[in-house]
Amino acid sequence: MLQRIWAVMQKQFIQTLRDRRTLMVIIALPVLMLFLMGYAVEIQVDHIRTVVVDHSRDQRSWSFIEALENSGFFDVMYYVESQDEAIQAIDEGQARAAVVIPPDFLGAVERGEAQALVIIDGSDAMTVQSAYNAAITVAESYSVDLLARKLERSQPGAHGAALQPLDGRIRVLYNPDMKAIIFMVPGIVATILQNQATSLTAFSIVKEREAGTIEQLLVTPIRPLELMIGKLVPNVVVAFVNMLTILGLGVFWFKVPFSGNIWLFLWMALLFIVSSLGLGILVSTVSSTQAQAQQLVLMILIPSLVLSGYIFPREMMPKLVRFAGDLIPMTYFLQISRGIITRGVGLRLIWSQVVSLLIYALVVFGLSASSFKQRLE
Amino acid sequence: MGDEMIVAGDLHKAFYSHQRGGRVEAVAGISLRVAKGETYGLIGPDGAGKSTMMRLLNGLYVPDAGRASVGGYDIVRQFQAIHRMSGYMAQRFALYGDLTVAENLCFFGRAYGLSAAECAERVPTLLRFAGLERFPQRLAARLSGGMKKKLALASMLIHNPEVVFLDEPTLGVDPVSRREFWDLLSTLRAERGLTIFICTPYMDEAERCHAVGLIYEGRLIAQGRPQDIRALLPGQMVELHTKDLRAAEIVTGVEGVLEVQTYGRLLRVFVEDAERRIGGLVGAIEASGIEVSGARVAEPGIEEAFVYLIRRQRQEGMHRP
Numbered sequence: 001m002l003q004r005i006w007a008v009m010q011k012q013f014i015q016t017l018r019d020r021r022t023l024m025v026i027i028a029l030p031v032l033m034l035f036l037m038g039y040a041v042e043i044q045v046d047h048i049r050t051v052v053v054d055h056s057r058d059q060r061s062w063s064f065i066e067a068l069e070n071s072g073f074f075d076v077m078y079y080v081e082s083q084d085e086a087i088q089a090i091d092e093g094q095a096r097a098a099v100v101i102p103p104d105f106l107g108a109v110e111r112g113e114a115q116a117l118v119i120i121d122g123s124d125a126m127t128v129q130s131a132y133n134a135a136i137t138v139a140e141s142y143s144v145d146l147l148a149r150k151l152e153r154s155q156p157g158a159h160g161a162a163l164q165p166l167d168g169r170i171r172v173l174y175n176p177d178m179k180a181i182i183f184m185v186p187g188i189v190a191t192i193l194q195n196q197a198t199s200l201t202a203f204s205i206v207k208e209r210e211a212g213t214i215e216q217l218l219v220t221p222i223r224p225l226e227l228m229i230g231k232l233v234p235n236v237v238v239a240f241v242n243m244l245t246i247l248g249l250g251v252f253w254f255k256v257p258f259s260g261n262i263w264l265f266l267w268m269a270l271l272f273i274v275s276s277l278g279l280g281i282l283v284s285t286v287s288s289t290q291a292q293a294q295q296l297v298l299m300i301l302i303p304s305l306v307l308s309g310y311i312f313p314r315e316m317m318p319k320l321v322r323f324a325g326d327l328i329p330m331t332y333f334l335q336i337s338r339g340i341i342t343r344g345v346g347l348r349l350i351w352s353q354v355v356s357l358l359i360y361a362l363v364v365f366g367l368s369a370s371s372f373k374q375r376l377e
Numbered sequence: 378m379g380d381e382m383i384v385a386g387d388l389h390k391a392f393y394s395h396q397r398g399g400r401v402e403a404v405a406g407i408s409l410r411v412a413k414g415e416t417y418g419l420i421g422p423d424g425a426g427k428s429t430m431m432r433l434l435n436g437l438y439v440p441d442a443g444r445a446s447v448g449g450y451d452i453v454r455q456f457q458a459i460h461r462m463s464g465y466m467a468q469r470f471a472l473y474g475d476l477t478v479a480e481n482l483c484f485f486g487r488a489y490g491l492s493a494a495e496c497a498e499r500v501p502t503l504l505r506f507a508g509l510e511r512f513p514q515r516l517a518a519r520l521s522g523g524m525k526k527k528l529a530l531a532s533m534l535i536h537n538p539e540v541v542f543l544d545e546p547t548l549g550v551d552p553v554s555r556r557e558f559w560d561l562l563s564t565l566r567a568e569r570g571l572t573i574f575i576c577t578p579y580m581d582e583a584e585r586c587h588a589v590g591l592i593y594e595g596r597l598i599a600q601g602r603p604q605d606i607r608a609l610l611p612g613q614m615v616e617l618h619t620k621d622l623r624a625a626e627i628v629t630g631v632e633g634v635l636e637v638q639t640y641g642r643l644l645r646v647f648v649e650d651a652e653r654r655i656g657g658l659v660g661a662i663e664a665s666g667i668e669v670s671g672a673r674v675a676e677p678g679i680e681e682a683f684v685y686l687i688r689r690q691r692q693e694g695m696h697r698p
Contacts, residue, residue: 010487220488
């Protein structure tokens, strides 16, 4: 039995290494993806191009606009005469936001009833979020500032700080600078591992079916389980090498801190790879061509990105949708890898995910072993 | 049962067909016996059920009804034992194009449980046998069609099987390679006493078998030695060369004509006592103003017998309610 597994493995390794072009793609693609994500993905948007309509043109309006600009979120491009012109500038894509200041801003501020309108281009969710938060923060701190000065004038000696009844301080754990890359790397590792392991396995099995070699294999003494194991091992190796590459680049190039135990992480990655390979076998049993397998892998990839908690927090999802996410191995591994890489926790705090992943691997393998028939039917 | 390698009794296998909206029997009650050391040819047109029969005997399909055994092993319960003692060459060329000739041979050897040393010993012999000794390092995908078939044959032989199943092994192969392939089979037969079960649509290959079965729409319509099959044809055969297809109609009406078959411009007419009738046939055609460029008495082959038998089968089918 071991000899037959070894025979399949040898064959698979030779085939993998001989197809240089595919191998290059398999190895280069994750690296490329990491660099793209590492440099292009920034959740926080700043330097938003802004136009200003200033109907007051007084000392207060200027200092307010200055405050907006100093926040770093808004770059004032130019001034226009009316709100319509400002909206037109956004329509034309000249600006992403506009600030409209009504006449007599100075007087309104003195009376304590000043208002400024901020118009934001809503076509990009990230910009809206950042501009919205920034505008509110700037306006709040600006008014606190004003209030303090006003008070100081009427009551010399009183300290401005006393005005603020509550001073909220936020401390972000594990990722104090809120760098996107730190948050992304565990997710990228999980996405790439799952996608590659699933598709490599599915393709290598479907390829035999497409070429007709499966018929020849089935009449040899090689049993389906032996064939499965022999085919999986080389794919495990390829996926593992890729995982180490991405992790290495993340830690040494992008300076993502690795807080937890590396060995624990590697064992978990292996478990995850094996579950993903099992998923690949399942895909292969229902597809008869590589094109079909490709579509199915894609059909798994997209829900994986959306439902696993990689992009959207799972806590907010309706029960049924969350259950769909439970069927994807990435969901568990994401929690495990964020736990180990970012938070540095040990097995004690992630054991439930580990057990889930283990059960998952067993179920998927059981299913695929029973559907992988010795017969052609 | 000692002398028999393959025994099949009333095998049935149906598949669901979308075209006909129901189950269609690909193999509809086939019984046959193949003695050890014999070469049995299953002859029939595409879609007759040849490949299904092959796959049934190799345990790749489970029959709906009937029983069969290979080397005394049951095809349903003991198919793994059959796999160890037999070789099977599927219809589609099924070796690894991205492995070299030697790697392909060795992979199959290892799959059949040979040690690396045994492989190393047998590979050169097989390469020589298949005439591939100059290309052990060539990728299988870069071999010519004929060489691919020879490599496939060689890799099925690496574990010294007692019986081989060949599903249309010479399909799409040039005539020279086809002859070479059959010469290899003859060598195997003579040297190893190998039992060969072969499917082919080529009638001339049937002549090289000890026994043939004519398969049509899932049934064996005739079975026996090639000469026995030919003997099923009525009368003797006259070959007529004409340029006009109407000649066939004219001849059909001539007295004493039992069977007319057209092969392009060649007309094969079956009559009692060919020597006496040949003049009358030529005369009847020429009387209609059609030139006969050649006429001779010839020995009929399996092909003529097959065409005759299928035609008779169809007529019987039409008379059936």
